[in-house]
Amino acid sequence: MFSHARVWAAIDALAERNKMSVSRLARTAGLDPTTFNKSKREGADGRLRWPSTESLSKIMAATNTDIDTFTALINGAVPSKVDALKALVAQATTPPVYSLPPSVPLLGMAEAGAGGYFDDGGYPSGQGWDEVNLPRPDGENIYALEISGDSMMPLYRDGDTIIVSPGEKVRKGDRVVVKTLEGEVMAKVLARKTVKTIELDSLNPAHPKRVLDMSDVEWVARIVWASQ
Known part of the structure; x- marks a missing residue:
């Protein structure tokens, strides 16, 4: 019926x-x-x-x-x-x-x-x-990471999940994940990026700005989604 x-x-x-x-x-x-x-x-x-x-x-x-x-x-x-x-x-x-x-x-x-x-x-x-x-998962290796620490407070809290897209172009002001050659992984805000250096801001004022040589950076990927 x-x-x-x-x-x-x-x-x-x-x-x-x-x-x-x-x-x-x-x-x-x-x-x-x-x-x-x-x-x-x-x-x-x-x-x-x-x-x-x-x-x-x-x-x-x-x-x-x-x-x-x-x-x-x-x-x-x-x-x-x-x-x-x-x-x-x-x-x-x-x-x-x-x-x-x-x-x-x-x-x-x-x-x-x-x-x-x-x-x-x-x-x-x-x-x-x-x-x-x-961003679509097909054709692009997007993946999820779990936030650790409080450097991105109050936007991202310890334990929040973020979706990262390595293929997305990054621009000033984007929230990004950066991995150094020494194995450090951090979630920051891209303040400035040149051929030689990258400047990263923390939303939490208790954590200072980071300036890294690009020769010390393995990759930079844009955060495209986050759980709240």
Whole structure:
């Protein structure tokens, strides 16, 4: 039976099968990223909202899903025992991948205070949003590090996790991780970089500026994301 709950559950399942959020699924299909948000599934008056046949067609095309498979998801079909076993084996033998979305909605802080840009759940909605690309793990050796010490307080605390991208170009003012030839690894702010030297600031005033000869530096990588 094509109930309201089952159709929306099928959309959630389709996103999960393709390792996407429903917002990313909508963007991939060329739709507004809020199209499938949970807040869009019922009206303010409590009336049920249904996804359009056009939006369903677009997400099936974007994920190469045929109508029979989508219908099976609506009916709550589960994988066969063989498929389930294969999935468990793949999960056990495949190393975890730190996944980031390709882009996220972008809005200025001043505009964010105006009405019409967020729904009741705090998700982006309406028009006027731009997009900013995020670094992708495919083709680039991004990785995570755990902050130690207090030199980056109050921005980064001891134990915070940061994502580092060696391939990103670094500029003045960027937060970076630097490794010296002696094996010291530090998270700092790039104050100045020349052919001969690199100057690094600490956000914590208790830690002085560091000036290193580039001949003593093994690499410099930009911090592109951090847990808080």
